[in-house]
Amino acid sequence: MKIHEKLKKSYDILSKHYEFDVDTKTFNAYYERPAMIKAIGKIKNLRVLDAGCGAGYYTKWLIDNNAKEVVAIDFSKKMVEATKRKVENKAHVLELDLNAKLPFNNNYFDMIVSALTLHYVKDLNFTLSEFKRVLKENGVLIFSINHPIMTYLYFSLENYFEEILLEDLINKVPVYFYHRSFDTIFDALYNNNFFVVNMYEPKPTKDFLKMDEKNYKKLMKKPNFLIIKAIKSNVTK
Numbered sequence: 001m002k003i004h005e006k007l008k009k010s011y012d013i014l015s016k017h018y019e020f021d022v023d024t025k026t027f028n029a030y031y032e033r034p035a036m037i038k039a040i041g042k043i044k045n046l047r048v049l050d051a052g053c054g055a056g057y058y059t060k061w062l063i064d065n066n067a068k069e070v071v072a073i074d075f076s077k078k079m080v081e082a083t084k085r086k087v088e089n090k091a092h093v094l095e096l097d098l099n100a101k102l103p104f105n106n107n108y109f110d111m112i113v114s115a116l117t118l119h120y121v122k123d124l125n126f127t128l129s130e131f132k133r134v135l136k137e138n139g140v141l142i143f144s145i146n147h148p149i150m151t152y153l154y155f156s157l158e159n160y161f162e163e164i165l166l167e168d169l170i171n172k173v174p175v176y177f178y179h180r181s182f183d184t185i186f187d188a189l190y191n192n193n194f195f196v197v198n199m200y201e202p203k204p205t206k207d208f209l210k211m212d213e214k215n216y217k218k219l220m221k222k223p224n225f226l227i228i229k230a231i232k233s234n235v236t237k
């Protein structure tokens with residue numbers, strides 16, 4: 001079975017974990033999500049794509065915060081089903097692969113939110129070219145990914161600069177993702193007219209400390225996730 005199919009199968013298995021547990025897990029609830037939500041900012045009246053929606057946490061948040069229209073996509077059938085259960089008919093939830101062309105019109109969305117997903121795509125440049133196509137001029141892209149420093153250190157990589165596929169375990173289920181250097185990430189953004197307006201290296205919240213002091217102390221010294229906010233703009237060229 002190809003890596004891509006294996007990953008999809010893994011996320012089908014993990015969909016239960018995402019639907020029932022993740023919303024209270026420290027790394028999501030008290031670390032990545034508060035920082036992403038701060039980075040996203042106001043979404044009232046915006047047409048937003050949730051790319052790699054998982055069980056629909058951000059999809060629901062976008063609806064609850066008055067986005068004009070929310071489209072959520074994921075390549076895992078089980079994740080799509082979980083998101084549909086969560087948001088019912090308040091969003092369009094579609095089973096789609098970010099490694100392929102997206103079935104949306106050019107210049108359709110005001111914003112794309114993609115949480116902890118882009119490190120899984122095979123060709124970041126391709127996926128960003130699709131994001132560029134479907135976003136309006138001055139549309140905003142906000143995404144979180146594994147921090148390149150974390151993957152470099154945690155996986156004891158020999159070469160920081162080499163783009164490399166790595167295997168990790170989430171709840172004992174194997175997942176396969178790419179380590180990409182800052183240079184690779186920023187190059188792909190630049191090539192696709194994304195002008196980076198901010199970059200965040202989140203710190204855990206005080207609630208994290210109450211629940212897991214050991215990891216809180218670790219995360220206060222070593223980054224785990226990276227958040228980037230960029231605007232589709234000709235300014236980059």
Ligand SMILES: C[S@@+](CC[C@H](N)C(=O)[O-])C[C@H]1O[C@@H](n2cnc3c(N)ncnc32)[C@H](O)[C@@H]1O
Pocket residue numbers: 008011018022051052053054055056057058073074075076079096097098099114115116117120121
């Ligand atoms: C770590 S989960 C994050 C889910 C959600 N964004 C959240 O933060 O709760 C990553 C998600 O990306 C999806 N994914 C991975 N590769 C994908 C691809 N090529 N196309 C679409 N979805 C993908 C997985 O199925 C999974 O639901």
